[in-house]
Amino acid sequence: MNLKNITYKQIVFYMSLAVLVIGSLLFVNNNHSFYDRPIAKVLEADLEEATDVVDAYGNEDRLFTQSIEAEIKNGAEKNHSIHLINEYSSSGAFDQAYKEGDELFVWIDEEAGKDEELTGTIQDVKRDKHILPIVWIFIFILLLIGKRQGFFSIISLLLNAAILSYALDIYVENSDIGLLIICGVTVVLFTITSLLLINGFNEKTYAAIIATLLGTFISFFITYAVLWMTGENGLRYEAIDFLSRPFKPVFLAGLLIGSLGAVMDVAITMSSSVFEMYENNHAIDNKTLKQSGLHIGRDIMGTMTNILFFAYISGSIPMLLLFLKNESLWGFTLSLNLSLELARALAGGIGIVLAIPIGLYISIFFVNRKRGRV
Secondary structure, eight states: OOOGGGOHHHHHHHHHHHHHHHHHHHHTTTGGGGGGSSSEEEEEEEEEEEEEEOOTTTTTTEEOOOOOEEEEETTEEEEEEEEEEHHHHHHHHOOOOOOTTTTTEEEOOOSSSSOOOOEEEEEEEEEEEHHHHHHHHHHHHHHHHHHEEEEEEHHHHEEEEHHHHHHHHHHHHTTTSSSHHHHHHHHHHHHHHHHHHHHHHSHHHHHHHHHOOOOOHHHHHHHHHHHHTTTTTTTGGGGGGOOOOHHHHHHHHHHHHHHHEEEEHHHHHHHHHHHHHHHHHHOOOHHHHHHHHHHHHHHHHHHHHHHHHHHHHHHHHHHHHHHHTOOOOHHHHHHHHHHHHHHHHHHHHHHHHHHHHHHHHHHHHHHHHHHHHH
């Protein structure tokens, strides 16, 4: 970057960004008073005991016991020392070892006398100071590569998170409003805000919005119809049956929102490709646009479908390994842990395939409108 070409607005932007980074990092490292739960900073962690164990299925593991001395950082017991015991395993499935400098959410034993050392139990780890640097790295990469569009991508992400949070609050507070209706409205808002912020107000964006909404809702209705005709045979709702609300609408709502991202990606790719070909050659005919667009669609269809499949399946790998390690049958393990994920992946795959012709023909329609105005 040539420093002589940097404008005053860019200098202000970079300085503001630097202030935000430094300020946020300082805040998350000193924000203990903003938490209601007691936070303890580990001063010393000593290994007290290690034991080898073997379960009924022959799985071997090693259990450890740590003695931890920590300092309370907030609340009525601030600056007091507390003694904690941490038990963890080498597999680290549900636990972990702690080291000096770690900050932990703790429960303090109120029965200890005034002259006795505080004791308690570990509830969770305070992770915000570790997560924030990763968030800033993500933001810097977006800004470095995407520049203006990267900035609006960040704004879009924050706005969509706020929309989703508000939508879920509405459902929690008003159970008489259907979750699918709320999520349907949310999908429309997600699509419009994301594409308009990132790509601006133009025909390319309008084509992508229409294609995204059509592809998403058509794939949802196809999936719903298939589930209705098959009586949902093969779907195992055990993973979400702990909900106090009907779990089928929750699954369908997740299916609807889950397929949106992939369909939106394909729709904007098709729209951008068609408009880019037209901008480079205004004399290009519709037949060439159609053929080239279909070639592009076929090229991205397989990769996007695989991305969706891997994204859904990856979250189930720990449970698959746990079931198989405990000698559960393959059929039972796969049906219990993957039935819902595969249904979501298939629904998203249908949306991806539909978004290719829909996005192509809608984009050609807008290109023809643009030709007529020239």
